Amino acid sequence: MVLALAAPEFSTIIQKQRLQSDAQRMSRVLRMARQEAISCGQSQVIYFYTSDTKYKVKNGSTYQLSPGITYLGLTTFAKHDNKAACIFLPSGVPSHAGTVTLENQKGERRYIIVSVAAGRIRVSDKPPLNWE
Numbered sequence: 001m002v003l004a005l006a007a008p009e010f011s012t013i014i015q016k017q018r019l020q021s022d023a024q025r026m027s028r029v030l031r032m033a034r035q036e037a038i039s040c041g042q043s044q045v046i047y048f049y050t051s052d053t054k055y056k057v058k059n060g061s062t063y064q065l066s067p068g069i070t071y072l073g074l075t076t077f078a079k080h081d082n083k084a085a086c087i088f089l090p091s092g093v094p095s096h097a098g099t100v101t102l103e104n105q106k107g108e109r110r111y112i113i114v115s116v117a118a119g120r121i122r123v124s125d126k127p128p129l130n131w132e
Helices: 002-040
Strands: 044-049 054-057 062-064 083-088 098-103 109-114 121-124
Touching (some): 002 044, 002 054, 002 083, 002 109, 002 121
Antiparallel strands (some): 044 054, 109 121
């Protein structure tokens, strides 16, 4: 009986952990792409496939979101090659600011926010200020 009561709580913890883990991994991938753009002197592109719950570094790895984690709507990044994409220029600055919103099955959200001024990448449980 105790196990039956604990199962829903355990599921909530797992969903929260998956959401946080996926958001952190995405921010690391974006930071690595930014560093690669600076060190190689070439633009780096990350494509977001919102209908397939994955994202891909152009000419690089593809990353799948964890089970139960989805994109909430579309990203706010501009289109590149007809897909939503974050592009880091050789200076390390993104071509556009943008936000990716991830959501778990419990409705909790994480926002991966890329600012255009300095290329800062951060994860937040609140949307960017300009959304309010």
